[in-house]
Amino acid sequence: MSTVWQALDDSPLVTVLTLPPGGQRRRLVMDKQRKPVARAREFTRGALADWSWPGADDIVLLVAELVANAVLHAGGPQDLTLHATDTRLRVEVADASRTAPAPREPHQPSTPGGHGLHIVRTVSDRWGTTPHPFGKTVWAEIDAPHS
Template sequence: MSTSQSGLPQGGQFRRLALFGGSGVVGRCRDFTRIALLDWGWLPAADEEGQAVADDVLLLVCELVTNACLHTAGPERLLLHCTESALRVEVADAGPDRPRPRLPHQPGRPGGHGLHIVARLSTRWGVTVREDLAGKSVWLEIAAPSAP
């Protein structure tokens, strides 16, 4: 297997976490992601920009998982795909409804900010209807921190 300069295999590396039960699921996903970021060299960060990107990733994972907890029966799987240039995060759930940002966005109102945060901090995001099972995957991508 050949590897890139970052130490990742060509095509990147995947990490999957099967999820069941609601208690502590957000924290489990955040911790799982933090360990992956450590393994992939995103943490400890080389500089402030790198730390900001890693912090954004952890926040974004929490937002996607929280949305699945609040608006569906809960998340079923967290998938991370890291390449030299980006990280893709996917949270799968059995809910049939596509998430939509609450409009109009009212920053002073409690709640309803998750997808606005996702849209602002990620490079891009979207929803993929799952072919294998009922439900969907909500995904986002975030660019890798610049090499020092």
């Protein structure tokens, strides 16, 4: 379930991430929050700007899809966690459902709906789920560009 992406114009991706040892972590409690997708986008965009993390638009899209899936299929998200290190960004959306997400296979671009996990797989380098006693966490990781 891994996808490697690069700049479409073959330009070098050069970024210097200035994160402390151990990285940065931010958590947004979302339980019963109004407009969770919009709030998650705003929260993510702010964190990525503070961390000078590149590719914010794609990552904000990925976060929006994970949160929307929690709204549609899991009774809503409980929290969103972003953890950035020098090597990767990890996005986690926890919810109260124990049902693992199931990507629609094969992806059918002309069909309405069912594109969220396809987008997550395309934008992320890795993704998956981690069960916990009160539900699950759906996570995605994006590797940091090499400087």
